[in-house]
Amino acid sequence: MGFADDHLIPLVDEGLGNSAYLLDLGDGRALAMDASRDLRALNATAERRGLRIAFAADTHLHGDFLSGAVQLGHDTGATVLASAAGRRAFAHKALVDGDEVDLGGLTLRALATPGHTDEHLSFLLLDGSREIGVFTGGSLIVNSAARTDLLGPQRTEELARAQYRSLKLLTALPDETAVWPTHGAGSFCSAPPGTERTTTIGAQKHANPLLAAPDEDTFVAQLIASLGTYPAYFDRLGEINRRGPGLLTEQPPLPALSAQQVWALIADGGYVVDVRAAADYAAGHIPGSLSIPLRDQFATWLGWLLPDTAPLVFVTSESQDLSEIVWQAYKIGYERLAGHLRGGMDAWLADGNPQTTTxxxxxxxxxxxxxxxxxxxxxxxxxxxxxxxxxxxxxxxxxxxxxxxxxxxxxxxxxxxxxxxxxxxxxxxxxxxxxxxxxxxxxxxxxxxxxxxxxxxxx
Incomplete structure (x- = not known):
């Protein structure tokens, strides 16, 4: 069965600014591309369409989220596809430049496109000999290219030069070839972030300012000049993804804790994270607590501002979804979730405890x-x-x-x-x-x- 436009379903994580993709292979099976550990949307989409995930591919060792590929391999028997150069320490089909995977009517071809990371692969999707589209991960993105400083400042220029060559390779594809990046609007992996999430090779030749650079040196200078700061947790996740994130057999719990238990956690070096709206925090909060409102960007600021080694307890409002806290934390490797304050600030005050206002x-x-x-x-x-x-x-x-x-x-x-x-x-x-x-x-x-x-x- 050939490819149809509605066979590809983007799954956007607005908070991280990333897109995963679910590719319906037309026979009840599907390919998941760059799925995060938070598989709720992907699994719901697959179930709704009656699909089983048969392949889980990663374009690179992600720094901004934990991959869901290992979990999909466990849950659905999916074959994990990733670069041989990544030296991943779990079962996977290791691919090098030019390797092809038969998806059953469609073909996935690995293209070595280092730059964002050393081991980066793009995946070209072919229907027979026709290039349909390319999953470019952290290589070519809409009107830009992904950052090249995640492996340290001493390697930024070297990887920027590799990125230049990778973009030259990708833009040699036919103009009508679709471009399906992972990083996009709101992603700190973008340099700088754009607004659109997908494009075509031809559109990028006309609109991408980096591709208009007259030579490699100019490209490198422009790319490096566009690099802003990025969350501290990015420096940890690549190695965890190489080893393989721990498997989850159920949704991790977030137990209800008494005010006394919260005090004990604070005394033991834990952090109180208040996820209520900013106005609610201002009206009254636990002294020393950190305000990170529960919204799309919650994971980014949790990972940027707090260590992953200390226990965390959360103050919530009655209407907030505890599972959203859990999955946003777990997708960036924050697993020491001690619980949430039972009864919220009302219970805290009823117990005779102090509060601070802002x-x-x-x-x-x-x-x-x-x-x-x-x-x-x-x-x-x-x-x-x-x-x-x-x-x-x-x-x-x-x-x-x-x-x-x-x-x-x-x-x-x-x-x-x-x-x-x-x-x-x-x-x-x-x-x-x-x-x-x-x-x-x-x-x-x-x-x-x-x-x-x-x-x-x-x-």
Whole structure:
């Protein structure tokens, strides 16, 4: 059976900015490409279409999430497809450049495309001799290419040059060939992140600024100049994916804990993570707790700001889904989940325990305080409040002592700023306020205009 457009189902993780793909092979079997350990959406889609996962492929040793390939091999008997150069320590079909896998009517051809990682493969899907599309993982992505600094600064340029050659290889494919990247909008693996998630070879030849570079040196300079910061946990996951993530036989639990048990965990070096909305955290929270609202980006900030070696206890609101906490944590390798506070803050206060509040101010009430912007550098450079101090949220653990006294902390809407305020409170700062809004709200209220650039704004 040949390929039809509705045979390929993208499964987007909005928080990590990634796309996995489920390919219906037309005979009741399917291929999963770059699936994460959180298999809920993939399994539900496969069940809805009556498919069994027969193949689970990974384009590279992922740094931003734990692969679900080993789990799929266990659960469905799927054959795991991955690069031989990755030296994975679990059962898989090891592929090198040019190897082909018969999918039953369709063929998958491995293309060595190093750059994002050493062992990166792209997978070209063929229907007979026709190139249908290519799963490019962390190589060619929409209007860019994936970052090349994840193996350390000493190798960034070398891998950028490899990325240049890999993109030349991919763009030699026919213009009509579909491009199905893993990394996309919102992914810290992108350099820089784009907005669209799929494209074609021909479209990229016209629109991708990196492909317009006149030579390799220019390409390398442009790619490296676009690299921003990335979450600290990226440095750990590649090796875990090489060894193979631990198998799960059931959904991991998140037990209900009493206030006394929470106190004991704090005393034992644990962290309290408050996943309620920013406004709820501001109204009252456990002293020393970290605000990370439960939303699409929860895993990113959990992995960026907290160690994976300490027990974590969560404060939730009654309506929040505990399984969402569990799976977002587990997909990035955070497994020391001690539980959640039974009864939430009401139970905490009823037990006679203290709480702390944080000012959550509208733009008109925030004037007169030092303005600390915790957005990413690219966001800040695109437009910020005049005189703002810039400290990226991911750097705040190391820079908290240098933050100004009595600041208003801001981001785009308030969620990251509340996280930053909670970090500053943990570091001993007092009289902290959070802006309920973003820089455009603030400048409008103060009769100012946003300014661009990054000069003289960092601590």
């Amino acid at each position: 000012s959550f101010l509208t733009a008109s009430r925030a004037a007169g305080r030092p303005y600390v912007d915790v957005r990413q550098e690219s966001e800040f450079a695109a437009g910020h409040v005049p005189g703002a101090v810039h400290i990226e949220l991911g750097a705040l653990n190391d820079s908290a002592a240098d933050a100004p006294t009595g600041p208003v902390v801001a981001c785009g809407h308030g969620e990251r700023a509340m996280t930053a305020a909670s970090l500053l409170e943990r570091a001993g700062h007092t009289d902290i306020a959070v802006l309920d809004g973003g820089p455009a709200d603030y400048t409008a209220a103060q009769g100012q205009r946003l300014v661009t650039g990054t000069e003289d704004t960092r601590l």
